[in-house]
Amino acid sequence: MEDLLGYLHVVVLPQVIDALIIGVALALVALGLTMIFGLLDVINLAHGDLYMLGGYAAFTVLGWGAGYWSALVLVPILVGAVGWALEELGIRPLLPRADRAIVTLLLTFGVSLILRDIAQVVWGTETHAVAPPFTGIVSFAEVFVPTYRLFVFGIALIAIFATWWLVYRTRLGAVLRATAVDPSMVASFGIPIRLVYGLTFVYGCGLAGLAGVLLSPIYAVFPTMGHDFLVMAFAVVIVGGMGSIIGAVVAAVLLAQVQGLASLWIPPVWAETLVYGVMLLVLVARPGGLFNRLGEA
């Protein structure tokens, strides 16, 4: 009994805390994906690469000697701007097409290839380390957590809460939810739904950029980081229900726990496969995911 408690305390608990932090950061990426899908019917396959751009932008901005806080504000804006260009030039012309779900998916796939290659040209193929702004360790009941990870947890929670507040407690959010249900009705009230689409896309991309900054000191930055993260983020969005904000957060935390705990006992690569297995199970049991779409809840 003593041994078991000790095992839980020393081995399992830190892993749970770690997975919780990663899960919340993962939720940021998944939130953007799910909002963009819920509103525009667009699967943004370039989302992982926007996350990657966020990491690289943080690396570069910090390399110029800027403070961490300014990077935290500046990078999401930069990534949001890239997202704006993508929406304006690529996605907007395709939205009127009847098969927009498939054509925009193909388009963002192409954009993703281009962004990854550009990153390799600009920053090279090697991995770059990003120094965390603080290096201390917080201990709580003999569980040690790096201060920076707690900081990531806090910022991500704030961003998630802000998003929830924006969507469910403001007038802008009401417009957004109404647009998700019936865009032509909203347009007939004189609301510029193009702008609603554009803003949502930019906001989602900004969140991916924020996740890029936050996680870059933990995972370092490399060209395929977005690609690896995207598969996980999609598993999250599918499990949570495409277009569901609450679903994205719950599923992100859940899947991060599955992966984190499983990798205690089985090799990490199989833990990732297990996450995918969970996703397949959810799809079989509830093809629409665990939660409802944006605007329906």
Added chain:
Amino acid sequence: MLQPNVPPVEPQPSLHAAARVTVGDRLLQALYPPQSSAAQLRWVGFAMLALAAIFPWLGGPFYTRLAIESFLFGAIALSVDILLGYAGLLSLGQATYFGLAAYISALMYLHVTQSFWLVLLAVVATVAVFSLVLGAVAIRAKGVYFALITFGAAEILSKIAHNTRAIGGSDGLIGIPVPHIALLPGVTIDLQSNFVFYHAVLVVLVLIYVGTRRVLNSGFGAVLRAIRDNSDRVPYLGYNSFWYKLLAYVLAAQVAAVGGLIYPLLRGFVAPHLFGFEVSTKAVVMSLVGGVGTLLGPLAGSVIVTFLESVVGSYTERHLLILGVIFIIFVMFLPDGLIGLARRLLATREKAAP
């Protein structure tokens, strides 16, 4: 509902258009019967085949082997087209079956047997089982989920291959022997010769193409197209769209597997990247470039993209960038691909000619 916001389908051409045909138009039509697009495609197909048959005498050994590779990728591009062009399913993971077939083929040659036919049997059986299971899950999930699940499955297989030491890990398997294939008693195909190899693969590809066209022009294909165009109505006609889609998926998986079956014999090695997203993506690009829903287009697309990549690759390492740009140009401006473009050009010329 998956796409609640999608605008209604384009209006059908009205009956008035047919009624407005004047006597003069009818006369012209009688004098110059419009070639059906199928007939045009047939000529394009024969021209491609003729060019392909004499190619090894024109290009050197390097380009002959590159052409073989483009044929193998053509098989995956064809499988993407079966799904996207006929069943309306976008698979971003057809490399799953290319890679699976390549690994099974390689492992069998290295450890089990030198008989091509036994390997073929093993590949067909494994791919059938795997595609039935994955297809059943992915098709149940519908629409864009289908694309994501197929994408994810290929990713996972790639990661497993990358991390399993028993099948070579990230290095893959090398030194795969080239077998003699006994075709008939006394007749063997010697794959050591580029000419023989090339023409053997060409024959296989033509057989696959003709077979696939046969299948898709049958009643089965008609139901598939109906599902693609209006999946809500098909069940009311008494067809269970799930089984039709699943059958199409299994068929497409087998077609993609043919490429994988032969690949190790061409290159002598297999590696995890064969499962990778780059192969899956390339297959989609190839069918987009050639023209989705034409079956012939993807084969032309695979030759064009493979050669373009090789030429561009000799100047720059940025072939992902090039691939991405081609992808975007075709998605945004030429959604019906080169065959579609050729058809439209022919159509406008016909209109202008009389």
